[in-house]
Amino acid sequence: MLFGGFVLLPIVLGLWISLHHWDYTLPRRPFVGLDNYRNLLEPGSVAFEPFWNAMEATGIFTLFSVPLLIVVPLVVAMVMNEKFPGRNFFRAVYFAPYVLGVAVVGVMWRFLLDRNIGAVNSYLGALGLPDAVAWLSSLPAAWVALVGVTVWWTLGFNAVIYLAGLQDIPTELYDAARIDGAGRWSIIWNVTLPGLRPVTMFVTIVTLIASANMFGQSFIMTDGAPAQQTRTAIFYIAETGLQNFQMGQAAAASWILTAALMLLSLVVFGVFRARGAMDVS
Amino acid sequence: MRHRTLTSAALSRRGFITVTAGGLLVAGCGGGQGPGGGSEEGVGGFTGEAYDGPALTLAYWNGFTGGDGPSMQALVKSFVSEHDNIDVENNTVEWLDFYQRLPAAAQAGKGPDVGVMHLDQLATNAARSVIVPLDDLAEALELSEDDFAESVWGPGIYQDERYGIPLDVHTLAMYYNPDHFERAGISEPPTDAASLDEACRALQAAGFDTPMWMPNLWPAHLMFLSLLWQFGGEPYAEDGSSATYDDEAGVQALTWMREQVDKGYSPENVDIDAQYVAFKNGQNSITWDGIWQILDLEDSGARYGIAPIPVIGDEQAAWANSHNFFMTSQAAEDEDRANAAKTFIGWMSDQSAAWADAGMIPARNSEREKAQFTDSPQASLGDQIDALHFLPPVPGLGDVQVQTLEVGVSEGVLGRRSPEEALSNQASDATELMEQNLERFGG
Incomplete structure (x- = not known):
């Protein structure tokens, strides 16, 4: 019942809507077959460029944010796993931004990163660095800003998961490695990382999906600027469906995005399984 | 000038019916069918008399989230205190969300009875059958093209019917x-x-x-x-x-x-x-x-x-836009609600000089002569009114x-x-x- 109502029905309905010119405020919702998909996939149509532009933006964002969000939290987690004074305080500090909503994060950074009146450029200038970077309205600075803010915002979440994973690795393994005379790096490479594989796979897939669904940051911070270069796929879908009331087109776009994401997840699964198989052999 | 203002205030206190009593045209043009059609009984036939039916509460939506919000709320309050049988539930939604939410809510039957929207959105919402024509109200209020700059009067008309009663020009x-x-x-x-x-x-x-x-x-x-x-x-x-x-x-x-x-x-x-x-x-x-x-x-x-x-x-x-009162097709389904809604819009329209406090320019020529506007900072822009351009009413x-x-x-x-x-x-x-x-x- 739950599965049917909240999972199956929306999927089928989405597919159904994507085959229509579906403006839910109008009585006429003509069936158009695959026209919505054709519009999105055929070069030269009005929808083609904005949509693929948005897909490209999502791709760029994912490409840069996912590796950073896998590696940086891992390093943070390993440091936080050591024993040192004030450890709990630092753990809290790294996790803190994650409790903020995207609206808070977006508006705050929008002001901090403003090219002409923002604090970031002002401090850069005080340090004698270039102080005229248009963080929110030029490329590639806007991507640096969006990825940077996202890493700052969500790294705490991934770090906490890594930390839990680290604490699950039995201490005997470390002891054994040390007795065998392994050095610090060798222990990380041969004990810590393999022990974290299931956690890393989880983090990778969750981060991948979260990044591919990025919307709020660019909606609030850059509003897609410059032009529509930082308008992501979800941004495009939301605008098309909810603002322009072209639900059919938006549903079709969602299906294309979903297909791409499923493919990508399969690839990630494949990579991790292949590596797992190698280690066992 | 001062005298005029006082008179008008005194009149409006008795309800705008006194003002409009001369022009009771039984419009009876209820046949105005938007593309949606069907659900528009109750539209038309408004005679300008203040609503006197059973007590009810009107849902009123607008997007005055800025400095203009308090001015609007003060107006609503004084309307309610003058009308025993009409209560107004004010719901303020940011303009950006407003035009997304209104059609959706109207579609679900949970929309407002009356509200304010921008002139350039009227055609879109008329085409979506969210709002209904108000020609009879305009006539009962004796609103005429002479009292408005032409540029603001015209775009409120979509397919030969008037959908908005202009409050201001900005x-x-x-x-x-x-x-x-x-x-x-x-x-x-x-x-x-x-x-x-x-x-x-x-x-x-x-x-x-x-x-x-x-x-x-x-x-x-x-x-x-x-x-x-x-x-x-x-x-x-x-x-x-x-x-x-x-x-x-x-x-x-x-x-x-x-x-x-x-x-x-x-x-x-x-x-x-x-x-x-x-x-x-x-x-x-x-x-x-x-x-x-x-x-x-x-x-x-x-x-x-x-x-x-x-x-x-x-x-x-110069580019310009205008805040317009509208009534939804939801309100039009019920004659009492429709008349109460029109009473509300009519009363508000008479107050548009007071609305100058919100930083706007009153849409009616006569209201722009009142001290509330001529003493305001934006008064210097009032002369420009004929040079203002609005976007055409295209859904x-x-x-x-x-x-x-x-x-x-x-x-x-x-x-x-x-x-x-x-x-x-x-x-x-x-x-x-x-x-x-x-x-x-x-x-």
Whole structure:
């Protein structure tokens, strides 16, 4: 019942809507077959460029944010796993931004990163660095800003998961490695990382999906600027469906995005399984 | 003048019926079918008499989230205190969300009975059957074209029926920092391209390096439209079939905007809202923005001057919009609600001079003569009323503009594309979208 109502029905309905010119405020919702998909996939149509532009933006964002969000939290987690004074305080500090909503994060950074009146450029200038970077309205600075803010915002979440994973690795393994005379790096490479594989796979897939669904940051911070270069796929879908009331087109776009994401997840699964198989052999 | 104001206030206290008693036309034109049709009994036949049926509560939606909010709430309060049988439940939704939420809520039967929306959204919502015609109300209120500037009267009509009762007119104005002007030895606010250029140079000489910041996002497209009209262009074909802003007038307009950056009057890449924040902080001497910012500037205590935007092109012109009362088809289904809603709109329309407190220009010619407006900061813009231009009543135009014109203007101001290229790309996309819309909304 739950599965049917909240999972199956929306999927089928989405597919159904994507085959229509579906403006839910109008009585006429003509069936158009695959026209919505054709519009999105055929070069030269009005929808083609904005949509693929948005897909490209999502791709760029994912490409840069996912590796950073896998590696940086891992390093943070390993440091936080050591024993040192004030450890709990630092753990809290790294996790803190994650409790903020995207609206808070977006508006705050929008002001901090403003090219002409923002604090970031002002401090850069005080340090004698270039102080005229248009963080929110030029490329590639806007991507640096969006990825940077996202890493700052969500790294705490991934770090906490890594930390839990680290604490699950039995201490005997470390002891054994040390007795065998392994050095610090060798222990990380041969004990810590393999022990974290299931956690890393989880983090990778969750981060991948979260990044591919990025919307709020660019909606609030850059509003897609410059032009529509930082308008992501979800941004495009939301605008098309909810603002322009072209639900059919938006549903079709969602299906294309979903297909791409499923493919990508399969690839990630494949990579991790292949590596797992190698280690066992 | 003073006497007039008093009389009007006294009259309105007894209900506007006294005012309109002379013109009781039984309009009876209930046959006005929007594309949705069907659910419109209760529309028409409003005679102008205040609602006297059983007590009910009207759901009233608007987007006055800014400095104009308290003014509207005060008006609602005094309406309720004068009408025992009508209570008003006020729901304020940010404009940005308003136009998404209203059709959805109306569709679900959870929408408002009455509300306020922008003039350029009336056609869209009429085509979606969210709102119903108000011709009988306009007649009962004796609202006539003579009492309004033609430019604000016309766009409220969609397919020969009137859907909105205009409350105010708002436009772009030029704000300037009087202290900066004084230090630069400028005595009069600039009125044309030459004097504006001169003022900018004088300000630079006085140590204000970037005296006029050029935004590339909001309100850049409003500046662009104003300039386009000044150069004698029209952004869209009246029948909604094509976008025409990539002609010579459009190119001249966008070229001028970009030039201000090239000349160094504006820094590069002015981010969202930065030009306005900088103006409040005294980093920016001249900025063009909506008159709705007046209240905010007053509250902030910043010193500012206000003047009509200079004539950069060949003739005086400025973009404008208007807040309009509407009634939903949901209210029209119930005759009591419909009459109560019309009573509300009629009463409010009579108060539009009081609305000048919210920084707006009253839409009715007669209301603009009252002291509440003539003493307001925006009064200097009142003379401009005949030079104001509104977007044509084309369903779905607002959504098209966001995706196309606004993007082109942004690219042009940022210097990413030449004005010609930026505009022609977007205009051809816009034309295609507009053609699709004509089909979608059934022409």
